[in-house]
Amino acid sequence: MLVVQHVSKNFGSFQALNDVNLEFHHGVYGLLAPNGAGKTTLIKMLTTLLFPTSGEILYEGEDIIKLDERYRDVLGYLPQEFGYYKQYTPTKYLLYLAALKGLDRKTATARVEELLKLVALDDVAHKKMKKFSGGMIQRVGIAQAMLNDPKILILDEPTAGLDPKERVRFRNLITDLARNRIVLLSTHIVSDVESIANEIIMIKDKQVLYKDTVSNICQKIKGLVYETEVAFDEIATFRKAYFSLSEKQENGNMYVRFLTHEPAHKHWKAVTPNLEDVFLHLYQDEAVQV
Numbered sequence: 001m002l003v004v005q006h007v008s009k010n011f012g013s014f015q016a017l018n019d020v021n022l023e024f025h026h027g028v029y030g031l032l033a034p035n036g037a038g039k040t041t042l043i044k045m046l047t048t049l050l051f052p053t054s055g056e057i058l059y060e061g062e063d064i065i066k067l068d069e070r071y072r073d074v075l076g077y078l079p080q081e082f083g084y085y086k087q088y089t090p091t092k093y094l095l096y097l098a099a100l101k102g103l104d105r106k107t108a109t110a111r112v113e114e115l116l117k118l119v120a121l122d123d124v125a126h127k128k129m130k131k132f133s134g135g136m137i138q139r140v141g142i143a144q145a146m147l148n149d150p151k152i153l154i155l156d157e158p159t160a161g162l163d164p165k166e167r168v169r170f171r172n173l174i175t176d177l178a179r180n181r182i183v184l185l186s187t188h189i190v191s192d193v194e195s196i197a198n199e200i201i202m203i204k205d206k207q208v209l210y211k212d213t214v215s216n217i218c219q220k221i222k223g224l225v226y227e228t229e230v231a232f233d234e235i236a237t238f239r240k241a242y243f244s245l246s247e248k249q250e251n252g253n254m255y256v257r258f259l260t261h262e263p264a265h266k267h268w269k270a271v272t273p274n275l276e277d278v279f280l281h282l283y284q285d286e287a288v289q290v
């Protein structure tokens with residue numbers, strides 16, 4: 001079990017995170033917040049690349065900073081941008097990293113072969129990475145993070161730059177990997193984690209606002225989300241009165257999904273809130289990039 005206890009992080013006089021408390025068991029955790037909310041800062045502390053200004057992070061009851069190498073032995077990490085050599089094949093690259101990690105050649109060769117199969121790159125195992133798509137590179141990134149069969153796998157914005165098909169493949173891979181370990185994946189894209197995360201962690205105002213299942217988080221705005229048809233010339237007024245979540249044009253009219261605390265009007269259709277609704281509502285004052 002990994003526990004974050006009263007962790008705050010300051011950069012000079014700027015506070016990035018304030019009194020963060022979290023517990024991780026097995027499964028997929030989606031760290032979901034807009035850019036700049038502090039996801040990378042939290043991840044860097046969980047990977048010991050940054051130290052908390054106050055508070056501590058414990059793995060199996062021991063401070064991860066004191067565990068040092070013993071903690072890194074159980075940790076796999078894919079940073080937002082990971083360095084690889086375009087001229088290398090994935091096999092050569094992974095064998096090189098395995099050697100750095102101290103794996104003997106025979107074990108490393110077997111492990112690399114196994115991992116390339118797992119991330120479905122076995123057919124290009126001996127092709128140079130310079131021609132790989134973004135999704136293929138990310139899968140190499142996952143394979144490198146999995147070299148030591150980590151108990152904790154941390155992926156920082158792993159789906160950035162992936163096309164929709166690659167995202168689906170990626171989600172399936174993550175679900176496979178999460179069986180016996182903690183997988184923490186940060187993103188600002190709701191659909192990346194909505195279907196695969198056992199729990200979603202949302203950071204707001206430097207603190208953990210929610211850490212719960214998707215359905216429990218969606219309950220928070222139950223009964224507040226509706227859809228209705230609005231005439232074009234009334235849409236500007238409507239937007240001022242209600243918080244518009246999404247809009248689409250059809251047959252010369254606007255269909256609006258929106259959130260309000262007002263009692264329902266008779267031509268409004270109550271709908272089940274989804275995580276995207278919660279996200280938009282929570283971060284409405286912040287620059288949301290989706």
Ligand SMILES: Nc1ncnc2c1ncn2[C@@H]1O[C@H](COP(=O)(O)OP(=O)(O)OP(=O)(O)O)[C@@H](O)[C@H]1O
Pocket residue numbers: 011014016033034035036037038039040041042157
């Ligand atoms: N080394 C640093 N010095 C000063 N401020 C920093 C430093 N690192 C991060 N910050 C600030 O801390 C806040 C959180 O940054 P962080 O990178 O953790 O956000 P994020 O949610 O991961 O966003 P992104 O996905 O864009 O990286 C931001 O306001 C950022 O400017």
